[in-house]
Amino acid sequence: SQTIHQWPATLVQPVGSPLSLECTVEGTSNPNLYWYRQAAGRGLQLLFYSVGIGQISSEVPQNLSASRPQDRQFILSSKKLLLSDSGFYLCAWSELGGPEGGYTFGSGTRLTVV
């Protein structure tokens, strides 16, 4: 069966520090991968999606970047965190070719920038 792992679960980082959040998927090949952010009291904002290794699409201009160095690995990064980067970050995957089956989400990372 397919599983998705996301870590760390919580993170407190000072302003200006770097960030690296990792997401891996097991039990499937060539998944579509996504990073979402959920700010307090707000809905889900799609940040990045990827349809293959090295293929990253950005949905909104921001202080963050994403990379996909391996087929089932998706990394969210920042060189210098801002206070506004605080939020709940969710990784998700779907089958290649379309989301008919829906997305499967990881358990999320709570990031607090102080």
Added chain:
Amino acid sequence: AQSVTQLGSHVSVSEGALVLLRCNYSSSVPPYLFWYVQYPNQGLQLLLKYTTGATLVKGINGFEAEFKKSETSFHLTKPSAHMSDAAEYFCAVSGSGGYNKLIFGAGTRLAVHP
């Protein structure tokens, strides 16, 4: 382009009462529709989905939703609320065919009172 509107950011019901969470969508192609549930500090879990076929869709935990094309709606219902149903619920839409991103509504927080 697709969009989702969830009517009511907060809904409160008594235990045992009917749960009705409203979702209207906009889509230029036949839609795939989804409902997700999120418990505090957790990822999103798929409740149910409509792709094709029967318009009344049954999901987990006793929830169901009906796709009404004429009303562009996909409302979520449960006959009798349990305390454990308290969570945030997200409606989502995607276009059919090929790769399409999942577009989420802003979410509805359901409170269940004894």
